[in-house]
Amino acid sequence: MKAYKDEDNNAFLFRPDQNIKRFNRSCERLAIPTVDESQFLEALNHLIALEKNWIPEDEGSSLYVRPFVFATEPAIKANPSLEYRFCIICAPVASYFSDAIAVKIEEQFSRAAPGGFGYAKAAGNYGGQFYPTELAKAEGYQQLIWTDALTHKYIEEAGTMNIFVRFEDTLVTSPVSDTILDGITRKSMIQLCHDLNIHIEERPIAVQELLDGFENGKLLELFGAGTAAVVSEIKSFGYRGVNYELDAVENAYGARLKKALTDIQRNRAEDIHQWRYQINADV
Ligand SMILES: Cc1ncc(COP(=O)(O)O)c(C=O)c1O
Incomplete structure (x- = not known):
């Protein structure tokens, strides 16, 4: 998802609730534990508050926010993992494709x-x-x-x-x-x-x-x-x-x-x- 800034320097996420729900639907399908929705939103809030100065202001640009989860159990097997790591990273981005x-x-x-x-x-x-x-x-x-x-x-x-x-x-x-x-x-x-x-x-x-x-x-x-x-x-x-x-x-x-x-x-x-x-x- 993306974070944006308005003219008064307020930061916003667009529909994080929907992104969180889709993240968890994806986890379920891949037999990965889901993330508590309110903890997820709190983590997003904390991160964006910390990194607010990285949100670009020009039109088309924004802070790209990428939550992800991956298996970390040290094992070689075709099974769901017993351990996972959940991370959220972000980076300022311009629009992907500007021309048709x-x-x-x-x-x-x-x-x-x-x-x-x-x-x-x-x-x-x-x-x-x-x-x-x-x-x-x-x-x-x-x-x-x-x-x-x-x-x-x-x-x-x-x-x-x-x-x-x-x-x-x-x-x-x-x-x-x-x-x-x-x-x-x-x-x-x-x-x-x-x-x-x-x-x-x-x-x-x-x-x-x-x-x-x-x-x-x-x-x-x-x-x-x-x-x-x-x-x-x-x-x-x-x-x-x-x-x-x-x-x-x-x-x-x-x-x-x-x-x-x-x-x-x-x-x-x-x-x-x-x-x-x-x-x-x-x-
Ligand atoms: C395969 C695929 N379809 C559609 C979309 C558009 O989804 P959204 O509007 O939530 O970014 C994305 C991008 O995230 C995608 O990767």
């Missing part, structure tokens, strides 16, 4: 399978992505769009982001499942769509629908959503060796949602859903 990106729709490799642990924030899910992503990079793309492992007919996620597609005046995002990470940016953007009167649907998105939308002009926007970049505009997608370039649109939904979200994160807009968590600096 080119993505490749992946059909050969899979990120996650039904019944697996694709929904967990687990290192192995990322390790398995590097090789296919490197292959796509060699072809000139920055990221992959993962398709479902069984049929490769439906798009699931964009690299380390959830995917949003705009067909005419409707925004669509793939439903979360056991193969898709339940992104906090994604769920916040769905709520913001309701707030901003943007029609939003959560339903499977077929690759064919993208191709048809491209041909008939209904496909207007494609973007990824995640903590790292908030919204990452996708300017083109590659599928079976063909590159599909999207034209820029005015008043893009992606840009509107990004602004609405970052204004809340940085305490420039009213926080009607209580998403901001203010760090208590007197600890």
Whole structure:
């Protein structure tokens, strides 16, 4: 998750409760003990209060906060460990991707399978992505769009982001499942769509629908959503060796949602859903 500072030097985390719950859901799936939620939040508060001066102030930058847990039992065995270490580290970061990106729709490799642990924030899910992503990079793309492992007919996620597609005046995002990470940016953007009167649907998105939308002009926007970049505009997608370039649109939904979200994160807009968590600096 990320910590932000407002103009008055107050520090905030964005939806730490949701991050903590997802961390624990991931632990459960990997047979790792969960962390007490209130202790977790207290630890976050302490750390950010201590490191507050490292939160960058410029737009797009923030303090990246990374809780993690790993097995520490000195043993060689394919069993859950008897000991674990829970840590939280942080570092100032700029936005991940600033320019619109080119993505490749992946059909050969899979990120996650039904019944697996694709929904967990687990290192192995990322390790398995590097090789296919490197292959796509060699072809000139920055990221992959993962398709479902069984049929490769439906798009699931964009690299380390959830995917949003705009067909005419409707925004669509793939439903979360056991193969898709339940992104906090994604769920916040769905709520913001309701707030901003943007029609939003959560339903499977077929690759064919993208191709048809491209041909008939209904496909207007494609973007990824995640903590790292908030919204990452996708300017083109590659599928079976063909590159599909999207034209820029005015008043893009992606840009509107990004602004609405970052204004809340940085305490420039009213926080009607209580998403901001203010760090208590007197600890
Ligand atoms: C695989 C994957 N999907 C989606 C996301 C977006 O999730 P969030 O919005 O909670 O950052 C991330 C990033 O954290 C991710 O790694």
